[in-house]
Amino acid sequence: MSEKKDLTELRSEIDSIDREMMRLFEERMNISRQVGDYKRERGLPVFDETREKEVIAARTALIGEETLRPYASRLMHNIMDYSKEVQKRPGGKVAFQGCRGAYSEEAARTYFPDAELAAKEQFEDVFRAVARGEAEAGVVPVENSAAGSVTANIDLLGRYDLSVQGEVLLPIRHVLLGAPGASLSDIGEVYSHEQAIRQCSAYLAGHTNWTIRDYPNTAMSAKYVAECGDKAKAAIASAFAGEVYGLVPLERDISDSMENFTRFFVLSRQSGIAEGADKASLLFTLNHVSGSLAKVLSVFGEKGYNLTKIESRPILGRNWEYKFYVDVEGDIARLSEDMAQIGRYCLELRLIGGYRKAKR
Ligand SMILES: O=C(O)C(=O)C[C@]1(C(=O)O)C=C[C@@H](O)C=C1
Structure with missing residues (x-):
């Protein structure tokens, strides 16, 4: 009859199993993070109920001892909860302008519930932090339903090579x-x-x-x-x-309109149109030919895009010339093709981002 192992020996076996489990846990979470990036780029939801049910059933079936299966099922359930948390948390910081308590902080928190936020003094500091890689993303206001465009940020969109990956609509109650x-x-x-x-x-x-x-x-x-x-x-x-x-x-509630909302953009270094995008923002300057603007706008109409915003901004150093900023809604996956036609009437044309329209 074999000698019973003593507590120290048993614990040392548990220790080595735990070490292996932790190594695998870290490896699994790193893969989860990559799944999160994949889903974010394509606008897919993090939670996939069907996949979770399949995973729990398949992993539980690997356990030989039947009485242990309910525990295995709970373990997998917990692991996938942590996996979802990891996926929602961006790798780096998220920059916003202002300080604690800013509406921009609320907007950043809405889009990235678990992220580490970094307050920046000026709007341009947010753009700079994302461009330099000091922040993974930035959240800036672009428009208020009552006061109109935040023109400083519209101009910065034109000056920095960042893309808009998301939109947040925040109710404002002053x-x-x-x-x-x-x-x-x-x-x-x-x-x-x-x-x-x-x-x-x-x-x-x-x-x-x-x-x-x-x-x-x-x-x-x-x-x-x-x-x-x-x-x-x-x-x-x-x-x-x-x-x-x-x-x-x-x-309380001293705004002129109770329907006061501010739109925020989520800025990223990542370019491209997010899968499932139903809204896009573009910047263009026009050829100096009469009717150019009308022609650009008519292409949007003919191709079935709904123009939801147009803003003209002066071009520094070129008096009385303007940069146009537009938002369109529609089948954004097709937009890259249609841009060729729009580009015929433009000196410059840039897609700033294709993203999912914020829910109200
Ligand atoms: O497979 C996925 O789609 C994942 O996001 C990974 C994972 C998991 O950790 O296994 C996490 C969340 C989903 O709800 C389903 C599964």
Whole structure:
């Protein structure tokens, strides 16, 4: 009869099995990450219920001892949950402009729930961080439903060779935030980003005694008011920013329109059209021939694309010449072919990105 192994021996066997399991676990998660990249590029969902059922059934069947099968099934279930978490987390950081509590932070969090976020001071810092590979992705606002385009970012799209891989639509609910102990009657100065100020213009017009001051970002203005601790100063930012900086809400929902949304773009170094893309953004400059713009637009119409936005931006150093930025919806997989026809009327034509339209 063989000698029973002692606890040290048994534990040492467990240790070596665990080492092997951890090595395999890491290997499996690395493959999962690649599956995640594949799915992200093609706009496929991370969760695949049919595949998970197949995997659990097939792996459980490998277990000889029947009483262990329910545990094996739970183990595989957990492994695939971790696998999905790994897939959703981008390898690198995600840059946004502003500081903690910024609407851009909320947008970045919406698109990349598990990513490590990096705050940047200026919009251009976000573009630069992605272009240099310091960030895997960047999230920037491009348009607000009430105040219109964020032209600084439209211009930066033209200057940087990055592509748009996704879109986020964020509901914006502005709050007037004051220092602890402040009330509405104390306020003399209001700080915020110029877009937020414009979006609350009707509300602010009712307070003619307030001095309105531009600030680079809504959350930064909340931070500034908190740091001053001056009851005469207020900021316009989100309720979340108010919580982050310990400010008190003096008035909620002060936007002119309750239907206030901001569109954000997800920037990436990766080019190409995401599979399942139903929206695209293009930049072009025109030939100096009469009717060029009408011709470009008519191609979009003839080919069945729905033009959802057009913006003209001045070209630096070429007075009274413009760069056109357009968004189109439709069968984006076909767009590359159709661009040849559009290109006939353009000096320059660039697809900035084909992506999935954000859900409201
Ligand atoms: O095979 C896939 O499609 C994966 O994404 C991998 C995996 C897994 O870890 O096995 C993870 C999530 C899916 O729901 C299904 C399976």
